[in-house]
Amino acid sequence: MEKRVAYLEKRIRGKLEHLGFEVHPFKVGWYNAVLPSVFHLSYSDNTLAFVVLSIPAMFDKAFKPFLKSQPLEKILDPVDQCISHHLSLVRESLADRQVEIMYDYEMLPNRKPRFLAQTAAHVAGAAYYYQRKDVQQDPWGEKKIYGVCIHPYYGGWFAIRALLLFPDVEVSFLQQNPPIDCVRTEEEKIELLDKFNFHWQDWRYRDIIEVKEKYSEEQKTYFAAPPAERLKLLGLQGGLQRNAMH
Numbered sequence: 001m002e003k004r005v006a007y008l009e010k011r012i013r014g015k016l017e018h019l020g021f022e023v024h025p026f027k028v029g030w031y032n033a034v035l036p037s038v039f040h041l042s043y044s045d046n047t048l049a050f051v052v053l054s055i056p057a058m059f060d061k062a063f064k065p066f067l068k069s070q071p072l073e074k075i076l077d078p079v080d081q082c083i084s085h086h087l088s089l090v091r092e093s094l095a096d097r098q099v100e101i102m103y104d105y106e107m108l109p110n111r112k113p114r115f116l117a118q119t120a121a122h123v124a125g126a127a128y129y130y131q132r133k134d135v136q137q138d139p140w141g142e143k144k145i146y147g148v149c150i151h152p153y154y155g156g157w158f159a160i161r162a163l164l165l166f167p168d169v170e171v172s173f174l175q176q177n178p179p180i181d182c183v184r185t186e187e188e189k190i191e192l193l194d195k196f197n198f199h200w201q202d203w204r205y206r207d208i209i210e211v212k213e214k215y216s217e218e219q220k221t222y223f224a225a226p227p228a229e230r231l232k233l234l235g236l237q238g239g240l241q242r243n244a245m246h
């Protein structure tokens with residue numbers, strides 16, 4: 001790997017890994033190559049980017065401490081605030097570099113997502129993106145079937161949170177590692193897409209492979225609750241109101 005990439009990767013990992021994030025480098029050209037131009041990132045092919053995932057540990061290592069330490073903005077989602085807090089710290093720590101941060105929930109004026117998180121995770125080798133076209137005997141007829149990424153250690157128990165893009169860093173020799181195709185058989189792929197599309201609320205698609213770690217009961221309860229109820233569950237409603245008054 002190029003020295004500059006290794007250096008930046010080490011700096012970014014140093015800031016994020018102990019908080020329950022994973023970081024995977026890729027080149028914009030790998031991403032643009034599999035997408036039609038409406039979805040292209042408008043940077044040259046050799047531009048360096050990183051995709052940032054949250055893994056199960058993020059909830060205890062980053063999110064709960066964040067809630068205790070930071071005043072919350074009432075209108076923004078607390079997990080999103082936590083993530084943008086930590087990625088802003090990464091940007092500050094790399095003050096000598098221009099860094100563009102893109103979040104998974106950001107939409108463009110044409111109402112398309114700013115970046116396709118699953119495609120980025122796949123081309124970066126972080127998590128295989130299983131799509132309808134990966135199945136030969138398609139049982140779904142006219143139905144719209146959304147694809148889903150599966151991580152080799154965490155199955156579906158993770159989220160793709162952001163891209164960090166370095167507009168002034170061009171890398172020619174970054175090696176592309178293919179994602180691990182961990183959902184091997186046709187039957188399992190069908191089962192996965194079925195569960196993700198028609199039963200995603202029961203979490204079972206996330207266990208399509210054996211996982212190293214998954215969300216705790218507390219984390220599941222938090223994410224399953226309607227947004228207005230979530231902080232109450234962590235016993236933090238009072239804290240939010242107190243902060244919101246200041």
Ligand code: B12
Nearest residue numbers: 034104113115116117119122146148149159160196197200
């Ligand atoms: C809009 C959106 C939705 C919409 C529409 C879904 C959709 N896929 O279009 C709705 C509201 C339905 C939805 C629902 C859910 N979503 Co959603 N959603 C998104 C969002 C914001 C954008 C997705 C999008 O618009 N894609 C556009 C379409 C056209 O892209 P596409 O289908 O991938 O097609 C492209 C590829 O096929 C590519 N392509 C072509 N050939 C090839 C070849 C290769 C090799 C590759 C890699 C790509 C590629 O080209 C196509 C474009 O032309 C993403 C976050 C993001 N920024 O990406 C989350 C995201 C996809 N959702 C996610 C989740 C978890 C969910 C839910 C379970 C709810 C939840 N949050 O818990 C449900 C499950 C689906 C269901 N059963 O309803 C996760 C998926 C994580 C994962 N493991 O894959 C994401 C990534 C959010 C995240 N932060 O992690 N979602």
